[in-house]
Amino acid sequence: MTSTPKKRRLWLLNIIFVVVVGGVLLFLWNAPPETTPRLPNNENHQRFFDMDRKEAENFCDSCHQPDGIYPLPEDHPPTFRCLFCHKLPD
Ligand code: HEC
Ligand code: HEC
Incomplete structure (x- = not known):
């Protein structure tokens, strides 16, 4: 079985695809962690936990x-x- 030029090009495309996908995954993996602080779990905030969000925001x-x-x-x-x-x- 000889590899035709066409087949070789397909291989190249596959390799490029894998490299690109790998790069994107690596980029996402390295993204900084979420920094927005969560609501503190204390008496000032606990009452909002089961409240409708829009309602809670009034307070x-x-x-x-x-x-x-x-x-x-x-x-x-x-x-x-x-x-x-x-x-x-x-
Ligand atoms: C668009 C997103 C967004 C919205 C909407 C938002 N916040 Fe924030 N908030 C943040 C981010 C991001 C930080 C962290 C800022 C920093 O560390 O400099 C933060 C920080 C805070 C902090 C902590 C400040 C500190 O000194 O630790 C408080 C309290 C807070 N927000 C309250 C509120 C309240 C109350 C509202 C609504 C009136 C609100 N946030 C709406 C994104 C948001
Ligand atoms: C009764 C007063 C009070 C109300 C109402 C209140 N907070 Fe706070 N909040 C505080 C105080 C005091 C702190 C700082 C000390 C602490 O961590 O509890 C704080 C801290 C925070 C922080 C910062 C957490 C951090 O890690 O820096 C966020 C975010 C926040 N509040 C969001 C909210 C949001 C959103 C609401 C409305 C749903 C809300 N708070 C309502 C008193 C209040």
Whole structure:
């Protein structure tokens, strides 16, 4: 069995495919871990765990507004829908 030029090209394509997929996987593997802090599991936050998310978000401001007991840092991302970004603790 002799390998025709056509077959050889197919091989090359397969190898390129494997290298590209491998590269993408490696890239995803190395991506930084999620950094958004989760809701703390404490009495300030526990009552929100079984609440509808949209309803719970009405309460966040009462403590996390600029003059609340725990203001957000100045470089905090846009704040609408807190619980899309901040997940509940495991
Ligand atoms: C009764 C006051 C209060 C309410 C209401 C409240 N928080 Fe907090 N929150 C705090 C305090 C105090 C801290 C900092 C100390 C701690 O970890 O509990 C905090 C910390 C956090 C943190 C930081 C966790 C970390 O690891 O840095 C997140 C995220 C957070 N709150 C999100 C929310 C969201 C979202 C809501 C609305 C669903 C909410 N909080 C409602 C008082 C409150
Ligand atoms: C677009 C995503 C997003 C939304 C929406 C969002 N946050 Fe955050 N929040 C983050 C990220 C990312 C950080 C970590 C910032 C950092 O470490 O500099 C953070 C940090 C925090 C912290 C911790 C600050 C600290 O000093 O540890 C609190 C508290 C917090 N968010 C509360 C809220 C509340 C309350 C809302 C809604 C009013 C909200 N977040 C909406 C992404 C979000």
